[in-house]
Amino acid sequence: MMKREELLYEGKAKKVYATDDPNLVLVDYKDDATAFNGLKKGSIQGKGAINNRITNHLMQLLEKQGIPTHFETELSERETLVKKVTIVPLEVIVRNIAAGSLAARLGLPEGTKLQKTVLEFCYKDDELGDPMVNSYHIAAMGWATDDELKLISDYSLRINDILTSYLKELGIELIDFKLEFGKTSGGTIVLADEISPDTCRFWDSQTHEKLDKDRFRRDMGGVEDAYHEIMKRLMGE
Numbered sequence: 528m529m530k531r532e533e534l535l536y537e538g539k540a541k542k543v544y545a546t547d548d549p550n551l552v553l554v555d556y557k558d559d560a561t562a563f564n565g566l567k568k569g570s571i572q573g574k575g576a577i578n579n580r581i582t583n584h585l586m587q588l589l590e591k592q593g594i595p596t597h598f599e600t601e602l603s604e605r606e607t608l609v610k611k612v613t614i615v616p617l618e619v620i621v622r623n624i625a626a627g628s629l630a631a632r633l634g635l636p637e638g639t640k641l642q643k644t645v646l647e648f649c650y651k652d653d654e655l656g657d658p659m660v661n662s663y664h665i666a667a668m669g670w671a672t673d674d675e676l677k678l679i680s681d682y683s684l685r686i687n688d689i690l691t692s693y694l695k696e697l698g699i700e701l702i703d704f705k706l707e708f709g710k711t712s713g714g715t716i717v718l719a720d721e722i723s724p725d726t727c728r729f730w731d732s733q734t735h736e737k738l739d740k741d742r743f744r745r746d747m748g749g750v751e752d753a754y755h756e757i758m759k760r761l762m763g764e
């Protein structure tokens with residue numbers, strides 16, 4: 528059984544521990560929730576366990592469809608063993624329908640269908656508030672090479688296709704989501720971090736009810752129920 532060793536990193540929603548294998552780390556999902564770059568703080572009961580299970584379920588689905596991910600083994604309700612990677616310091620946002628910051632920036636009503644999928648990149652830096660950047664900034668700052676950025680963009684669009692059609696069958700509309708990628712010690716780019724109601728906008732296909740973290744961000748109530756509903760639709764429980 529893989530043991531936790533020292534705490535390597537504590538983020539807003541997860542802790543990462545070293546293990547006795549230098550190529551693997553252990554991720555421990557917390558119930559803590561923040562929004563607006565940490566300005567709003569709270570907790571969502573049971574979220575850690577739900578996000579762990581949803582992330583692993585979706586990562587395994589993506590692996591089967593040929594997307595390399597950091598996933599190795601689910602160890603417990605909240606703990607998963609993943610490949611140790613160096614995180615590419617970018618948040619990749621994929622948007623199918625205008626919502627959130629895009630709706631605000633372009634003055635679009637939330638729910639406006641975009642004529643083409645939109646990819647955005649933000650530089651991961653909490654102090655700067657994760658500013659949006661483009662491929663020129665990314666190359667100029669050396670955050671990823673042009674080839675790496677092309678691969679990351681291709682994977683992100685393929686992930687969007689796979690997840691959109693999978694979720695559609697479950698009555699869930701994939702509005703937008705955020706991905707992070709990492710580089711293994713061997714130099715391979717893999718999907719990392721999480722895919723969960725914290726990092727995606729999920730709307731019920733029929734009612735357009737929000738089933739994601741926007742319920743927490745916007746004080747809408749029914750946060751735990753929404754996370755449970757997504758887990759139930761994905762995993763039948």
Ligand code: TMP
Nearest residue numbers: 626627628629703704705725726727728
């Ligand atoms: P946005 O509309 O606020 O820019 O968010 C776009 C998507 O990215 C949405 O699905 C939520 C997700 N997201 C994160 O996962 N982490 C973040 O820090 C932010 C701002 C958004």
Ligand code: ASP
Nearest residue numbers: 539561562563564565566
């Ligand atoms: N978790 C993020 C933060 O606190 C933002 C979000 O998901 O809205 O910055």
